Amino acid sequence: MKKTVLSLEQALALPYTTQRFVQLGWRVIRIESPPVREQERSGDPNRYIGEDTGVDDLHAYFIPPNIGKEAITLNLKKQEGQALLKTLIRKLHVDIFLCNTLPKRYKELGIDFETLKEANPDLIWCGISAFGPDYPDSAGYDPAVQAYTGFMHLTGNPDDDPMLCGLPVVDLKAGDEAFSQVLLALLEQQSVAEEDQEKGYGKEIFISMGQCAASWMITALPQIQFVSDESDLFTRCGNEHRSFIPCNCYPTKDGHVYLAIGNDLQWDKLTKISGFEHLHKPERITNHGRSLEKEAIYRDIKRGLQHYATDVFLAICTQLNLAAAPVHSIAEVAKLDFVRNNMMKTQLPSGKTVPLFPPAVNTGYLAEMDFTLPCAPRLGEHNNGIYKEIGYSDSQINELKMNRII
Numbered sequence: 001m002k003k004t005v006l007s008l009e010q011a012l013a014l015p016y017t018t019q020r021f022v023q024l025g026w027r028v029i030r031i032e033s034p035p036v037r038e039q040e041r042s043g044d045p046n047r048y049i050g051e052d053t054g055v056d057d058l059h060a061y062f063i064p065p066n067i068g069k070e071a072i073t074l075n076l077k078k079q080e081g082q083a084l085l086k087t088l089i090r091k092l093h094v095d096i097f098l099c100n101t102l103p104k105r106y107k108e109l110g111i112d113f114e115t116l117k118e119a120n121p122d123l124i125w126c127g128i129s130a131f132g133p134d135y136p137d138s139a140g141y142d143p144a145v146q147a148y149t150g151f152m153h154l155t156g157n158p159d160d161d162p163m164l165c166g167l168p169v170v171d172l173k174a175g176d177e178a179f180s181q182v183l184l185a186l187l188e189q190q191s192v193a194e195e196d197q198e199k200g201y202g203k204e205i206f207i208s209m210g211q212c213a214a215s216w217m218i219t220a221l222p223q224i225q226f227v228s229d230e231s232d233l234f235t236r237c238g239n240e241h242r243s244f245i246p247c248n249c250y251p252t253k254d255g256h257v258y259l260a261i262g263n264d265l266q267w268d269k270l271t272k273i274s275g276f277e278h279l280h281k282p283e284r285i286t287n288h289g290r291s292l293e294k295e296a297i298y299r300d301i302k303r304g305l306q307h308y309a310t311d312v313f314l315a316i317c318t319q320l321n322l323a324a325a326p327v328h329s330i331a332e333v334a335k336l337d338f339v340r341n342n343m344m345k346t347q348l349p350s351g352k353t354v355p356l357f358p359p360a361v362n363t364g365y366l367a368e369m370d371f372t373l374p375c376a377p378r379l380g381e382h383n384n385g386i387y388k389e390i391g392y393s394d395s396q397i398n399e400l401k402m403n404r405i406i
Helices: 013-022 079-091 142-148 169-193 209-215 221-226 264-271 287-292 294-305 310-319 330-334 364-368 383-389 394-402
Strands: 004-008 027-032 070-073 096-099 124-129 203-208 248-251 256-260 323-326 344-347 353-357
Touching (some): 004 013, 013 027, 013 096, 013 124, 013 169, 070 383, 142 209, 169 203, 169 209, 248 294, 256 310, 287 294, 383 394
Parallel strands (some): 004 027, 004 096, 027 070, 096 124
Antiparallel strands (some): 248 256, 344 353
16 A cells, blocks of 8 residues: 655654654655755755765755655745645545644644645654644754653763763654554545545644653652652663673673673573683672672673683683673674665665665565666756646746745
């Protein structure tokens, strides 16, 4: 079931959502604001972030989440632009409309569900925002939401400042949630539509970045119910696991490994590796016992690892079914078989074809395309083609441009 998606999008959370639809082979058209003045930078601010590719509105940060999409401009501050949006939905048979605009602007821009379902009663409408429509004025940027929802409080070393996670995890979580909720809405729509063909079965979906982030606090928030003093609540703990000892990152002769000991049997195996016999003590047999001497155990493991190269120690762990991994750089991750062999690719404006990132799941469509999609579109690149598709002539399109509607 290939669908047509119209998305008023910028930044990362929503472009990541719609990138997942692209990977299903769906048509995704992104809407951006046109320039108000000649030579003005406009549209998604992310177009101008990252390394220069030789094209001003296609910088490196923008390209990966936007490959395979089409792009149009539309001025939704004008009534003519709002009317044109409804025409696009009707004539392109748009199935899904998404936006990551401040909720207070939904009605102002004519992009709210009640307005747009006039163009398609079966429209699936989804909006991503900081905290949902109950907080219409709150802007939602990943770092701020990480701070607000406790992620920074839990990240970093105990004696250092709070830290952001290494990736924009709130953006990506919210994007995945929007993706899954739209798919669920389509399944619901399909099942009920079979019973009553006459009624419209559109759906309105609100995605709160804050609530998405808090939903991942499943190991932290419940702790409030089980401690007598707030000082016992989770705080920053560096690289160690909060519950299982001695899960932590340790230096080797030539790098670092993360060693995850998840039960008492695995601990026993570790103490029998050559050079680690000093770890064994009766009081350390259980995880609770180890938790009482964790700092000494971390030092003892570092002592054992100082004689091992990373690959030698990992080979031993593999033989013993112990979970251990090297701490790879990003360049090393790119060389991993399951990453390198499944890379999404695109052709840059220079003509060079480059690998970018692997999809979460390999789809039949991606296999057909050899995992290669067209480069992210330039601002308004598909204006002429799409507006002609809905019946506008060259002269009418030029008039829209002259009036700053597109």
